[in-house]
Amino acid sequence: xxxxxxxxxxxxxxxxxxxxxxxxxxxxxxxxxxxxxxxxxxxxxxxxxxxxxxxxxxxxxxxxxxxxxxxxxxxxxxxxxxxxxxxxxxxxxxxxxxxxxxxxxxxxxxxxxxxxxxxxxxxxxxxxxxxxxxxxxxxxxxxxxxxxxxxxxxxxxxxxxxxxxxxxxxxxxxxxxxxxxxxxxxxxxxxxxxxxxxxx
Amino acid sequence: xxxxxxxxxxxxxxxxxxxxxxxxxxxxxxxxxxxxxxxxxxxxxxxxxxxxxxxxxxxxxxxxxxxxxxxxxxxxxxxxxxxxxxxxxxxxxxxxxxxxxxxxxxxxxxxxxxxxxxxxxxxxxxxxxxxxxxxxxxxxxxxxxxxxxxxxxxxxxxxxxxxxxxxxxxxxxxxxxxxxxxxxxxxxxxxxxxxxxxxx
Numbered sequence: 203x204x205x206x207x208x209x210x211x212x213x214x215x216x217x218x219x220x221x222x223x224x225x226x227x228x229x230x231x232x233x234x235x236x237x238x239x240x241x242x243x244x245x246x247x248x249x250x251x252x253x254x255x256x257x258x259x260x261x262x263x264x265x266x267x268x269x270x271x272x273x274x275x276x277x278x279x280x281x282x283x284x285x286x287x288x289x290x291x292x293x294x295x296x297x298x299x300x301x302x303x304x305x306x307x308x309x310x311x312x313x314x315x316x317x318x319x320x321x322x323x324x325x326x327x328x329x330x331x332x333x334x335x336x337x338x339x340x341x342x343x344x345x346x347x348x349x350x351x352x353x354x355x356x357x358x359x360x361x362x363x364x365x366x367x368x369x370x371x372x373x374x375x376x377x378x379x380x381x382x383x384x385x386x387x388x389x390x391x392x393x394x395x396x397x398x399x400x401x402x
Numbered sequence: 403x404x405x406x407x408x409x410x411x412x413x414x415x416x417x418x419x420x421x422x423x424x425x426x427x428x429x430x431x432x433x434x435x436x437x438x439x440x441x442x443x444x445x446x447x448x449x450x451x452x453x454x455x456x457x458x459x460x461x462x463x464x465x466x467x468x469x470x471x472x473x474x475x476x477x478x479x480x481x482x483x484x485x486x487x488x489x490x491x492x493x494x495x496x497x498x499x500x501x502x503x504x505x506x507x508x509x510x511x512x513x514x515x516x517x518x519x520x521x522x523x524x525x526x527x528x529x530x531x532x533x534x535x536x537x538x539x540x541x542x543x544x545x546x547x548x549x550x551x552x553x554x555x556x557x558x559x560x561x562x563x564x565x566x567x568x569x570x571x572x573x574x575x576x577x578x579x580x581x582x583x584x585x586x587x588x589x590x591x592x593x594x595x596x597x598x599x600x601x602x
Contacts, residue, residue, distance in 0.1 A: 249461065260570040261449065264583055274602055275592055370460040383464055388588035392475055402474055 207234040208397070211366055211376040212312075213242035214290035217254065217269040217282065220320040221387040222375030223313050224278055229390045231397035233379075237301075237312045239294045242374050243287075244363035249372050253287045272387070273320075280320045291359065292350055293326045298358040299349040300341060310339045407434040408597070411566055411576040412512075413442035414490035417454065417469040417482065420520040421587040422575030423513050424478055429590045431597035433579075437512045439494040442574050443487075444563035449572050453487045472587070473520075480520045491559065492550055493526045498558040499549040500541060510539045 212219035273280040318324040337343035412419035473480040518524040537543035577584040
């Protein structure tokens with residue numbers, strides 16, 4: 203019997219999503235991971251939630267500090283993007299182009315895009331940047347860049363947000379396993395125990 | 403040199419506040435703890451935030467499940483109160499009455515009130531219930547019940563919310579140490595490292 207995959211839901215313009223992406227493989231207990239980028243803004247329209255930063259004080263300064271401190275707690279050096287939140291539509295489509303053409307590289311691409319953004323300070327809203335990152339992960343960057351405007355790829359990125367809502371997902375990162383929901387990079391310790399020792 | 407206290411901010415109508423209250427002593431690294439109940443509703447009026455449960459799906463079912471699962475992750479058996487959120491004003495005043503008359507028992511009273519609510523299913527909006535819990539922690543329950551309407555105690559409970567805001571606190575539980583802020587029971591692992599090994 204093949205174990206059902208761990209569904210890893212995330213939005214690229216989500217700092218804690220990046221922390222989750224760095225940790226998910228280590229906590230997945232050998233299960234396959236399904237990478238599910240989606241546009242959190244589309245979900246927020248339904249739930250009424252707001253982006254992490256941009257709500258004013260005392261929250262803005264907290265999240266900026268907490269992101270850096272929490273990343274460092276896990277050994278990661280990060281920096282908030284200069285522009286935040288940013289439009290993750292192109293990066294999201296890029297992942298679904300990879301899923302359609304080289305699904306085994308989708309996770310590598312997602313992580314490379316995230317690292318470019320939060321570790322290396324690159325702007326992953328730019329198609330040329332995305333194509334260059336895709337090439338570095340072994341994909342055909344030029345074909346990927348052209349594919350970002352294909353109707354089927356655009357639709358796939360839209361559908362992902364609907365699928366997230368249908369799965370009860372309302373934030374980033376989010377993990378679903380066998381119908382059980384875990385919200386936030388904070389919950390990955392529970393994900394690890396769930397996958398290695400079962401429900402408690 | 404005496405180490406500065408760990409400030410533990412919490413609202414009684416906060417399920418994760420209860421988890422935090424159960425864990426705070428173990429993670430405080432021997433530092434004294436200052437228990438700071440406050441009325442989160444007064445803070446939410448300023449920040450625009452909303453109670454955990456009552457925002458509809460998909461959040462309500464998530465938080466109800468996550469609270470029970472997260473508590474069990476730490477070995478605690480809990481139950482959501484039948485009425486939630488509830489008015490924590492009397493329980494909050496009771497703690498400040500204890501602070502004024504027997505400060506060494508304030509933490510015991512806070513934890514006893516929390517356990518009565520989330521572990522034992524009691525309604526801690528009821529003055530008689532609060533007085534009985536106070537008596538069980540060695541306080542004069544009758545004097546405490548009478549003290550809940552003293553102007554100075556009422557004012558102290560109001561002031562606590564202003565002090566929370568002034569400290570940059572916007573949720574429950576919240577820990578402040580030497581000006582560093584940690585939001586949520588999820589952050590107690592970081593609190594523990596901060597207090598035992600210093601900043602990272």
